[in-house]
Amino acid sequence: MTQPKMPPAFSRLWTAATVSSLGDGAYSAALPLLAVLLDSDPLVVSLVTVAVLAPYPVAGLFAGALVDRWDRRRTMWIADLVRAVLLGLTVAAGAFGWLSIPVLLAVAFLLGTGTLFFDTAAQAYLPDLLARDQTLLRRANGYLRGASTAAGQFTGPPIGSFLFAVGKTLPFAVNALTYVASATLIRTLPPTPVPERAPGRSVWADSKEGFAYVVKDRLLLGLALRPAVGNLAFGAFGAVLVVFAKDALGLHSAGYGFLLAVEAVGGLVGAMVLAGPLEKWLGTGTALTVTAVIEGGAVLVFGLARDPWLAGAMFALCGCAMATTMVLGASLRQVVVPARLMGRVAAASRLVSASAAPAGAALGGWLAATAGVRVPYLAAAGVLVSMTLVTMSMTSNKRIEAALAKAKEATPVA
Structure with missing residues (x-):
């Protein structure tokens, strides 16, 4: 059977995502380094990271409602340009000696807000670009996830650290240029229709509709709960990973970097190699269940491991299962959700999943402090x-097939 072909426009979208992920990786490495330079208090430094993530729980639902009212392609390139301007202002502030922790917190929050709008619009734009074809969406999400991992986790951070050593705000300038390049490419993409909506409805009413749509649909709720629980678990052990690597595995900084690298390698394999075959062999629902069980088993063995090589293998396996889950879940959601609700559903799902990570981090720190550094991993598993x-049962093959059939019936014939 002939595989459907990806439209030429997707290559431009993928290139834009790869370029901006490279800049994001450089920025993510440089941001805490700059924060430490301005104030060495660990709590203050952690607040800068929190500021980047804060827009998701604070404004996620509103962003989804606005994305469903706006031209999604335009939203993406404007978000890129706004982030480029913010980073340019940060570079200027550094040149004039105006940088401080309050300035950095404001920049981090505003950049996080721009990322929120961009990501939500991209999630809503992709199904229209690919005509809601599940096979194409799974491949596209795999390519995009792979690009994000390769550029944002492998290549970007070392570049950011090197550039920071050359000039403290140089990584921010480079990231600004990547956003400009991304915006230029996105402007060349074909436009998609702005969904129709009832006149006179408030943004708040639209936001509530999107959240209720997720909560009341068992399949969508199951797809949202899986990454939420994953973030709770991974937040719990991620918060103490550096301590675990040092105290339980006897690793130093290079070994810790190895753990992070093998997890990213596993993520690349899962997103770009295994997601498609696993979906074909088992069906989407069973594949999601299998990857969730693999995640739990890998985390359990990782938490009990004393050999760093075994721990590294389990961390790679966990990253592989995580990436596969994310690609399959996102692709399915993009097929079954109506176009008029896609932005709100994506934002609501992201809100549910993102809100669990801080709670998990706090829980993991408490468990490690009171019961030992291995306990967060056993609890997470x-x-x-x-x-x-x-x-x-919420994401079973039977339920997914029914949702896909319903979505196909609701799709207008071209």
Whole structure:
């Protein structure tokens, strides 16, 4: 059977995503380094990271409602240009000696807001670009996830650290240029229709509609709960990973970097190699259940491991399963959700998943401090497997097939 072909416009979207991910990776490495330079208090430094993520719980639903009212392609390139301007102002502030922690917090929050709008619009734009074809969407999300991992986790951070050593705000200038390049490419993409909406409705009413749509639909709720529980679990052990690597595995900075690298390699394999075959062999629902069980098992063995090589293999396996889950879940959501609600559903799902990570980090720190550095991993494994038992019926093959059939009936014939 002939595989459907990706439209030529997707290559431009992928290139834009790769270029901006490269800049994001450089920025993510340089931001905490600059924060430490301005104030060495760990709490203050952590607040800068929190500021980047804060827009998702604070304004995520409103962003989704606005994206569903606006031209999504235009929203993406404007978000890129706004972020480029913000980074340019940061470079100027550094040149004049005006940088401070309050300035950095404001910049981080505004950049996070721009990323929120860009990501939500991209999630809503992609199904229209690919005519809601599940195979194309799965491949596209795999390519985009792979680009984000390769450029944002492998290549970008070392470049950012090197550029920071050359000039403290140089990584920010480079990231600004990547956003300009991304905006230029996105402007060449074909426009998609702005969804129709009832006149006179408030943004708040639209936001509530999107959130209710996710909560009331068992399939969409299951797809949102899986990454939420994953973020809770991974937040719990990620918060103490550097301590675990040092105290339990006997690794120093290079070994810790190795752990992060093998997790990213696993993510690349899952997103770009395994997601498609696994979906074909098992069906989307069963594949999601299998990857969730693998995540829980890998985290359990990782938490019990004393050999760093075994720990590294389990971390790579966990990253592979995580990436596969994310690609399959996002692609399915983009097929079954109506175009008029896509921005709000994407934002609501992201809100549910993103809100769990800070709670997990706090829980992981508390468990490590009171019960030992291995306990967060054992607890995370238990949570992952337990929630799999809860959500497996919500995302079963039967339920997914029914949702796909309903979405196909609702799609206008071209």
